[in-house]
Amino acid sequence: MKQASRKIGKQAVNSKPAGAAPSAESAFASYAAPLVDDAIEHASAVREDASPEALHKLRVSLRRLRSLWWAFEPLLDKGENTRQRALYKYLATAAGKTRDWDILIELITQDERVAHDTAPRLQEARGGALATSRETLSNADVKHLLQDALTSAKKELNTAHERVPLQKFVDKRVAVSERSLKKRIKRASHAKRSNYAAFHDVRKAGKKLRYLLEFFEPVLHGNRKRTQKRLKQIQKRFGTLNDVVASEMLLRDNTGLLAGSGDADAALDWLRKERKRRMRAAAGLLRKL
Template identity: 55%
Template sequence: MGNGELEHRELREPSAQAAFSDIASPIVDEAIEQAKGVASNPSAEGLHQLRISMRRLRSLWWSYRPLLDAGENTRQGDLFRSLSDSAGKARDYDILIELLKQQQRGGKALPSEISDARQKALDTGRTVLSNPEMKTILLDALSQATRELAARKDRTPLQTFSDGRVIASEKQLRRRMRRAATVKNSNVAAFHDVRKAGKKTRYLLELFGPVLSGGHGKALNRLKKIQKRFGALNDVVVSENLLRNNASLLAGIADPEKTLKWFRKERERRLRAAAALLRKYRK
């Protein structure tokens, strides 16, 4: 390919380096607006949406890892994960409450200890994520990565880059699926790794969708099914851990042993359902 043809191609198709800000900026802006909403009217759903934005940013930064300083890229990824975790605590208690309602089938009122813990998590998330410094942190992360990419002398066509990073993400997902398929069903960590890898691949397909070569509709549908089935498993695992690791939450439940037994059985049932879907998609 001659220099003239290469220059013409770059005019038609932006480079991955040049496109980064256009992809990342809307997510950063959305996260900043969501943080403002959390500050003025905190809700578990608002925090959940902010958590999704943090996960999307983390996935995007992961995709650009080959083009960014490794140490700084890891630091930013850890930052997004920390913010995501802060946003998710209250949502975890909401899921626990819903599962307890299922277990009790409209029986006794839930203990005040659980609603108090949920409110505390909501307040903590609001305090962390409504901090004015959060806007500065996110804008600094965007600015730094944009400058670093602009300073690179090489240029990678956006489609080539996007295809390659989606393929890398899909390979990681397949490795985790193979591992989960070979471990005992009691190994929830392996299934959780599949869920995380599936989310990352889904986010990348959505972020890079317009420029990817080929169709990915079938892959997206599969990922949504994995996310739903494996997310249901994660819900019961997280809720069970909340109960087991917080004696005060169990204190107000009339029959804690019966409740824990129900969660154990529900976890096993959802593990089997997740394993069945895994077998289906590995054929």
Template identity: 55%
Template sequence: MGNGKMDKRERHEPCAEGAFSDIASPIVDEAIEQAKGIATAPSAEGLHQLRITMRRLRSLWWSYRPLLDVGENTRQRELFRSLADSAGKARDYDILIALLKLQQKGGDALPPEITDARQAALEAGSEVFSNPEMKTLLLEALSQASGALVARENRHPLQVFSEGRVAASEKQLRKRARRAAKAKRSDVSAFHDVRKAGKKARYLLELFGPVLSAGHRKTLKRLKKIQKRFGALNDVVASEKLLRDNAPLLAALGEPERTLKWFKTERERHLRAAAALLRKDWK
């Protein structure tokens, strides 16, 4: 049995279960406000920011997975993933348009089919987030997870818990980075897995930053390199897939084979750059 001073310190030490609501509530509130803004004035940038917010929520829920019901936690993270996907489609078209302009080197204007598809994606995203049900779903997810954590009998010190979950995300990132470094250059999915793991680790470093030790700063520095180089690769890969999945859009460009050849060349160039980064920094 500890002395009175120790007991008092333990009682006042922040616990992971109690801190969850303090961390999650402002992010949920931010998502709700962003959705209101999109309903009022739809924009691809607004939807992109909301997609980032949904990814932060998904990462936070992942970090608390060991303390929550697995099935419910998975369902809620899937909700955040689905909303993030809905928010990102207009932004994906903006990236595609930018790459097509780069390919054409300031040549002919893009066909209206491209800009029409972008507008349709913007309107679809706006419709999803204009629905009052989205606010209800987010608040229910927050309430359910917060209630389940508060009801737990065992308590975990926030710093110990945070260090452990951030370390787990960093371990996952290193594992995927080493796998991608050994993968064939054509294995785009292996590089995409690195990017996703990097995003998760970065979000957790930001969310738990105030209670983490200084040792994680090195990882954050390396993550910035991944974000830049792997983000450029993902832009090319996602845009190429967007064209291949929409044959009418590809045909509207006039020279589909030439366009796809350009994307293939860019994809291979960015894959080489990503692989070089992994060999250098993630051995």
């Protein structure tokens, strides 16, 4: 994925004749088109492939699209941009509902006793979620939705009267994203351990910045290796925290699945302890950033 991002960036830089500085408007399609193609391919694969990996790839591709549309927000119609990003979020959530069950099942298997009693019913629930995900994605007609979004954005940018130098534009957008991450890290550093929302905001801001660096690294000013190292740490530490928090919420919302036994209580107790452990680990990383 990272090599593909570098290739896209080089294509954007070379999208103008020699001697002409590429504009953000003219470079947009070279960033967006491969991402749209990836998302369409992954959405098609999910119809046949029910594996956790297929769903994960689709959700990631849609998140990357949402981040790219955010990056180009200043150049696009605000209302349309908001609608498109909401669409990508909606589709990612549809894929994510099944993925959430996969994560819960994976976590629960770490406790053999709890897993033995709960796994069959959780797998059944996962099957129901997959059917719903597939139906939602099929009804949404992902291919045409994404192609229409790309066509609309390209038309708007290609007919724009002004042109913004690509390097100047991406430097500014990455700087905005970096400031947003710093602000959220500071807020989470002073938040109470019970304030998971503050920790979640750090994760989201870090993920957006990571995607932008992947997109624009070939044309950015300066070396971002130190930033990328921090982002990897955030992604790993805060990602594992988010997994257990989301799994705990999912199980609480579906305790009826394990009704009539102590399985739900045992699973929730294990997840609660794991959440506290991972929250401490995330807070420890914040102190080092």
